Amino acid sequence: MIAPDRLYDLALVFAFAALALAQLLAMIRLVIGPDVTDRILALDTMVVDAIGLIVLLGIAQGTQIYFEAALIFAMLGFVSTVAYARFILRGDIIE
Amino acid sequence: MTKVRRSFLPHPFLTTILVVVWCLLANGITLGTVVFGTILGLLIPLATAAYWPDAPKGVPPAKVLVYILIVVWDILVANVVVAWIVLTRRNQDMRSTWVTVPLELRTPEAIAILAGTITLTPGTVTADMSDEGHCLLVHALDADDPAAVRDEIKSRYERRLKEIFE
Amino acid sequence: MTGIVLIEIVIAAALVVGALFMLVGSIGLLKLDSPMKRLHAPTKAATLGVGALLAASMIHAFAFGDGSLKELLIMAFLFVTAPISANFIAKVAIHRGQDMPPPEPPNDDTWSTLDAPDTRPGRPDAPVEP
Known part of the structure; x- marks a missing residue:
């Protein structure tokens, strides 16, 4: 728990909670489906939420060292979404 | 002169973007990052030039700036509108429809930017393109009248892109 | 102060x-x-949600540490790739045909996703005999 010595620490706690809840809701959609389209979309959303959580961690600890992690997450998330979609559309990723 | 410039600098705008991105990644403007960024900015357009042989020439910067400002404003409004619809409207009350947008644009870059703009702005997502590339399939989350959505896309975005690219 | x-x-x-937009x-x-x-x-809420969080991170870095504009890169990347x-x-x-079927395009044959290659004999995409 972060000691609220700055004004925005409360907002930071709220943001952590909201993003965790968002991550959980997306995970429910990932589990219940009903189709592969929804699962790809849920994974895409979870990647974006994870980027948000990494950025929040960076603010909470006051460092910039998590930036590269967030950037690589963004790139991998995009490539994996496209790869999943490509696989469903064509039955093959690289033609 | 133009020929010489085009042979080693096929996309000056791409080169600029690459230098800026490299400086941002290295987090600092020192001599080393600028020089290495310039080397990358010269080599990458040369290596990828085969994939885009006819890049649009002579894009007016003032119109691009106006377009970007309009799109950013629309994205802000779009997010509030979509969030409000998602939170307050019941599912069976949403009138989501397909909208077909016939295209006057022919430049691939312009069509790609139009499709991206439609996806980022109010309650619309570009879903597909026709097989010959003459119209876009757009899904609207909540639209009373598909014709109105189509006309707004055409007058607000496509007209400006046509002025910029063609 | x-x-x-x-x-x-x-x-x-x-x-x-x-955080609210992402939620x-x-x-x-x-x-x-x-x-x-x-x-x-x-796709809508996530781009602006992450955008606002990255803006907060950027302002925070400038106010309380060594400022950096790196967050702009993530923001630009997300805005380009989201569509x-x-x-x-x-x-x-x-x-997958999960939603209502799209209408016919007004001036072309079909949509490119539904444009399956026509491999019957005599048609344009028929397999070439060796």
Whole structure:
């Protein structure tokens, strides 16, 4: 728990909670489906939420060292979404 | 002169973007990052030039700036509108429809930017393109009248892109 | 002193707005009832949500540490790739036929996702005999 010595620490706690809840809701959609389209979309959303959580961690600890992690997450998330979609559309990723 | 410039600098705008991105990644403007960024900015357009042989020439910067400002404003409004619809409207009350947008644009870059703009702005997502590339399939989350959505896309975005690219 | 308080208020506002938009995106993902409708909520809310969080991070870095503009890179990357992933997911939805079928295009034959190669003998995509 972060000691609220700055004004925005409360907002930071709220943001952590909201993003965790968002991550959980997306995970429910990932589990219940009903189709592969929804699962790809849920994974895409979870990647974006994870980027948000990494950025929040960076603010909470006051460092910039998590930036590269967030950037690589963004790139991998995009490539994996496209790869999943490509696989469903064509039955093959690289033609 | 133009020929010489085009042979080693096929996309000056791409080169600029690459230098800026490299400086941002290295987090600092020192001599080393600028020089290495310039080397990358010269080599990458040369290596990828085969994939885009006819890049649009002579894009007016003032119109691009106006377009970007309009799109950013629309994205802000779009997010509030979509969030409000998602939170307050019941599912069976949403009138989501397909909208077909016939295209006057022919430049691939312009069509790609139009499709991206439609996806980022109010309650619309570009879903597909026709097989010959003459119209876009757009899904609207909540639209009373598909014709109105189509006309707004055409007058607000496509007209400006046509002025910029063609 | 008041300057610092003002910056803290701006950071707090950006954090709350960003977190709320991302939460709304996930709520929409769970609440809406057809695949194409579900596509709207996350792609819209997530870009501005992450945008606001990254703006907060950037202001925070400038006010309380060594400032950097690196966050702009993530923001630009997300804004460029979000329409592309949305387009791919929409193509999957059309391909799987989960939503209502799209109307005929007004001046072409069909949509490119539904444009299956016509491999019957005598048609353009027929396999070439060795």
